[in-house]
Amino acid sequence: MADxxxxxxxxxxxxxxxxxxxxxxxxxxxxxxxxxxxxxxxxLLLAMLQTGDKWRTLETLTRVIGADEPTTIRLLLExxxxxxxxxxxxxxxISRNPLPESDKGD
Numbered sequence: 001m002a003d004x005x006x007x008x009x010x011x012x013x014x015x016x017x018x019x020x021x022x023x024x025x026x027x028x029x030x031x032x033x034x035x036x037x038x039x040x041x042x043x044l045l046l047a048m049l050q051t052g053d054k055w056r057t058l059e060t061l062t063r064v065i066g067a068d069e070p071t072t073i074r075l076l077l078e079x080x081x082x083x084x085x086x087x088x089x090x091x092x093x094i095s096r097n098p099l100p101e102s103d104k105g106d
Contacts, residue, residue, distance in 0.1 A: 041065040042079050045072075046093075049081060054097055055090040058083075 044065050048056055062072045076082075076091050082099070084090045 038075060041067060041071075041075055045075060045081070046079055049079075049091070049093045049096070055084060055092045058089040058091060061091060 045061060048061065048064065058069060058072065061076070062069055065072060065075070067075070080094050081091050082094050082097065084092070084097075085099075
């Protein structure tokens with residue numbers, strides 16, 4: 001193979017490696033930012049649910065942490081919260097609101 005072909009092949013490999021590295025770095029930085037934001041949001045949720053009322057509305061929780069409903073629900077589940085069985089959109093920590101031992105037809 002000619003020297004020019006090796007140079008072209010090496011250049012292509014370097015280009016591919018650079019593109020993949022830049023893409024990975026951008027993804028890693030975005031996930032790091034998201035993880036930090038999620039940690040701050042979890043702290044706020046815990047503070048709200050550990051004190052005061054045992055139950056908080058999803059609307060209030062969502063508004064306070066500045067997230068959408070799916071994100072808020074994901075974070076609530078990650079910190080050990082559960083939704084109410086009454087059908088209301090309220091959430092509380094399982095430690096403060098354990099599930100009843102008997103199922104009454106829910």
